[in-house]
Amino acid sequence: MCYRRSMATKPRALIIGAGISGLSAAWWLDKAGWTSVIVERAPRLRDGGYLVTISGLGLETLMRMNLAKDLEGLTYKFEENVFNDNNGRELLRIRYKDVHGGVESLAVCRDDLARTLAKALPESASIRFNETLDHFYDDGSKIQATVKSGDIIEADLLIGADGIRSSVRNESWKDVDCLEHLGYSYAAYDFEKKDVLKSDCVSFNGPGHLDMLYALRNDRVAALHIWRDDMMKPKDEENNFEIVRHVTAGSVKLVADVIDGAEESGSSPIMDRLTMVTLPKWSKGRIVLLGDAAHCLTLMSAQGACMALASTEILGKELMATKDISQALDNHERKLRPIIEKLQQRSRNMASMYIPKSKILFYLRNLLMKLMPASWVASWHANAVKFEVDLTKS
Template identity: 65%
Template structure:
């Protein structure tokens, strides 16, 4: 029996884990390295619909993911004074589209448990250097191990070491001008709805219920880049960002989180825009290649779709360069459309200026609910149609 071609995958997030699964179907073996000591649990809610939903069904993950999915009824958006601006019912917004709402950590855990025996996963390990040749990639790891692979996959997130090693596009990061912080806390806080949001000029705070008497919080605030160095899990950053907005519920949740010594995930809303996602036998997947930001709601889903496309292209041909080119040709139009949507969604949900904020609020008050729903439904359906084309 011929030896399987080998892929070295940097990063055990959604993109890396899904890629290893699909590469196994293509007859490849994979080594995944991950700098963290294990799979990151928790995380904000991601939505899988359309082709993303179809991908997890083809991976036989549908039943497991359905068990851990959330059934949110509505999101109530209020202004900084607590006055309701909009009540969005999820069944209306999704327009009948079959979707799964999942914690990112639950999705990652399901992917990890589904990995076949052809995958070797190593935690507490990083890529130190890699040399690209015509037919191989020679990689040196932090442990001193040297791996010779037929393909190097950078699935190591928006601040990808793999991308920095092989790509020289210094301006590939597009900051949308916002920071975000996400965490969860214990407690039975009464929200009055499955999900509540508070909006003020340049700010959005979202709270939603999780299982086991836990509450998740997401804060997004205007930041044009001067504080990006503060992103390393510093709770004070979120406290400062929410200061000045007299929202008792937000204050109470932050107080409770700080008492437990929480460490929030803090980062910028930044997209990645590259001219090409592959070079020779190196390819970037997921956020490393085309971060959509959480505004799109499709980052995890598109990582799954991308992994499936790559795996099927490697099934179709043994020519790695051809497979990588075809993968990008099929996926890029969808990604560009979703990145445009991220820009529009940020401007709509978190207006930066006071004038834009009050104008948006006025429009929400006078605009028929059916128009707002139609905008969301048509956006979702157009994305699905594009992905299926």
């Protein structure tokens, strides 16, 4: 079947990926007078994922979408994070209100944010689940795309919002080496387990790895593990939980119990390398990349979801301001790129701070955390959060 667009109809975007970027893009394109077809590989919106904190430009975007209030009932308000060494000795406690108290923010799970965006989709947008992009061609005046089912979709704009492994980027930027590995990998998962934690959030840090456990609603526990890439062995790649066990072998019994409980529950960890995407340009002709496909910041920045939301608003408003698609894409990139580049540099710096690679640096960092007043450490984190928020507003 061929879906063609007549000159009398609204312009159409074909969006690959029903994540935060793709769903938000469809919402803003509707405001610009466009229609959207979202193609998603999964059979439904994806579950799981770690917590994200929405602040700065991202929060302002949600407010202008009238979705901030919808998310308030889904937010988490943690009291404190208890930092421990890999033997379980407490190093310090940081209260979240001391870190985020001066900055308006929402802490939500990625899947809750995605579902909220999906519920807000206008009638001009549709999602085709269990579908993938087969091939596409930009003839200068339109996009001709064929999807796995065999349907041909004609569109005015192709948006790659399909994450760090973007098929759109891999096809259109195939000669560009754009993946920058930070030297770390991560695993994230959650499962039902009652009363396993004594605090909202506890962290255990050993040489080369960080284990963070935090409580979710409905008696669920979530875990995030980050480790040096060289701690993985090739044979471990057969089983994700075996990889996590290997890299956390020197941590406390609580971490091992959580890993065992998650595997027994049937949970499946999300696992990948901490990798940024650094492209010289995010668009080509009638093709544009958004979110992680264009400029993955990694979870170190804590601004990936925020920038995905803000980026789609900028794009929608630029397409509203001009019918020249090329000009709109250039304006979108000109406004966003300086912010992204600064946040990516922070990601490079933060990885070495939170997870020292050598034992000497690890013990020196822990000694410093033990000796410094907690208020000093909280102030440092608060200034970092404020810097990131101010940066996105600059």
